[in-house]
Amino acid sequence: MYFQNKLITMGDKKVKLQIWDTAGQERFRSVTTSYYRDADALLLVYDIANRASFENCRNWLSQIQEYGKEAVQVTLVGNKCDLPRAVPADEGKRLAEAYSIPFMETSAKTGQNVDRAFLGLAERMLKLKYGFVPGGEMADTISIGEGKKPEYARCCSFY
Template identity: 65%
Template sequence: MTEASQRPNLRKRSSVFADADYSFTVMLLGDSCTGKTCLLIRFKDGTFLNNNFISTVGIDYRNKLVQIDQSKVKLQIWDTAGQERFRSVTSSYYRDADALLLVFDVTSRQSFENIRSWLSQIKEHAKESVQLTIVGNKSDLSGQRKVKIEEGRQLAASYSIPYIETSAKTGHNVDLAFNDLARRLVSSFTGSKVVMERILLRVLWFTMILKIISISQRHIFLGWVEPFSTIGAILHLLGTLATILCP
């Protein structure tokens, strides 16, 4: 595909998001392998990755326009790495988030037990007005379930946080989880209609640096950076840049 043939797509994408009445930043949090990236791709593109992807390195980005009653709402959705080594990096962005989806895997007892730890970090770093939803993902794997529905509900209720179970594989409740969050954001918003996009460049540069280091195979020196050496990775990085510069 030529450069010229790609330009109309960028213009079209820009015009779509220019009509947004509201713009909010949403972050996906939770342990690694809970399906955060799959939830995001299911919501954004309506597809399931089925493990054909590389684990999130640092932070990734997508956006989507949703209709909430009479308003068009732009959701800037940040997908964060759940590994412990990235916690100090991702927590620095909590304060800029308008909403957080805290995800655990219903087939992983440990990811559920770690929800309280995540909530402690959120309390420490996020702003008081942040909207929260606890998400029990992989609900389609009923035969492998390690966390009962009622346990998830009880935990969420103890923190006065909404709870929902989803399946990125089947799409069950995925749109509902994001749209409910968007509705609550609109209902609670008291400022000007379009929110300032506060963290785009900061996170963009962090992601670019991290991935370029990976692509150049310097993971051997750094130790904790995973290899990311494909042409597809470079194209994805450029696509992320285009998305942010031409939202």
């Protein structure tokens, strides 16, 4: 399991993201369900080159609905868009539409849309908390940096 903090500044607001990456491994399923309870937002990432990874998304989405907060913000992300695909983008879009959540594709290898995935989530969290995104729809002042380790576990913090 991989853990990292990121601090995103949008306008005059800061969003601290606490990122937990379980790589979809079954052995972390009991741990992840406990984090759903406290999570304000989740990126559900599947491998577009691995159909089984995509097929498992419905199970993860069901668990998120069962254990997560009522207003948890979820984005479905198809990763590895730099590789030959086993899952067409349209299938990812349809699954996201079925759950009324945003969808996007990324490549961790090339960096394509990775920042955008986190920024989009931060924007949604700011809209939920404040009713707007400071600095406009896509804030003019945006920076992503390392955050300090929090004293308590939370997904997102606002300043």
